[in-house]
Amino acid sequence: MDVAELSPAQARERFRGGERVPTAGWCRGYAQANLIAVPKRLRYELLLFAHRNPQACPVLDVGEPGAWSTGLFSGDLRTDLPGYRLYRDGAAVADLGDVVAEWREDLVPFLIGCSFTFERALLAAGVPVRHLEAGTNVPMYVTSLPCEATGSLSGPLVVSMRPVPEALVPTAVEVSGRYPMVHGAPVHAGDPAAIGIRDLSKPDYGDPVEVRAGEVPLFWACGVTPQAAVLASGVEYAIGHLPGHMAITDARNDDFLVI
Template structure:
């Protein structure tokens, strides 16, 4: 199956039927999004947290309480992602393919920009994307950088990492900076220790990838950041996407590209 050639509706149908797979490289040209669903009473705090940490948490869309779709996502948010992560009291209690049995009428869904969307632009600029090459999930790391807190929410910045040949780092910065609603330019280039990351071979989420000779680790802010805040803050109940298993929206990626 050529997953890059699928439409969002076709991809969502596969996920609804039970296919679980990281979505890097899926649906070329269509915007992917992080999902976080919280009780209505927490929605303002999450919106404020996103406003205060916009690089990590760029808000693309917000649903009405109880709604299972949004203006950007025409599918069913309970079934049409490849996998979900369920939290209770800040702890992961389940990774599942379907959340209909835990969905509630007071839940508000947030869709946040995802760096998977600009990977097609990186490939077109001949910048390699290692996790797509290897068919694995992107590595993601908790950092020592604290986000700005908002109401009851606080937690660390999460980053994704892609190893880039040194000569192509300027191209990677230039390409991704054109997508500010999808995390934009890297927040750090080089030594992971400056972010408090001690071992690139042991990501907190996703899969490790090889950093080859002549390559530099390049780090982007990651939309798993609010899920880290859910854990750090002991939120009573929340649903997120399983990291790397995104919501594929009905928006074209060039909608979020700037000159």
């Protein structure tokens, strides 16, 4: 079956069974989300960090301490994503297929909006999405732009990039801007060096894509930003998803559309 035609429950079953792939293009019509789970003592700190950096960290849902699911995700957050990253003392220490053994009773799971949610709307408006064409992961970059810090959390803004024909840039901005809870409009267009990106062919996460003549690289705030803050802030323990390997929620894309 075409992965776009799968239901969230069917996709989760495949991931639980060991499939390890990026989720762009999966489960047409259903919203995807970034996962970050932090110790209970940091939950309000992370909420404040998200409040101060809403475009990068739009919170869709928060679970109870130790919970394996949330209102928007009825599966098991420990097994039903296609890849996880474990952090200890501000370092990424392991990439895992599941985190059953690593999930602690004090972990609070956050689901953060993902720009994959508006990609179908971009396509419907005639805006190409290069990583979908190529069947690869979206390229993501750590920028030189600092997020607004809280008492113990700070870090750089992470962005995803999609090259767009110059004539379609206004369309891409308008369409994505209708989805503020999944990052909204781009934060930067054009020169990557202006936001500290030296080489588009070498993303920090994901896969490079071709930027063709007449195209403008557009950069959207990315939900990997909380994981960058975990690294920069030396957080003692956290669990995230592998970038681009998202939680496929039970919510619909249109639930986050603002007309």
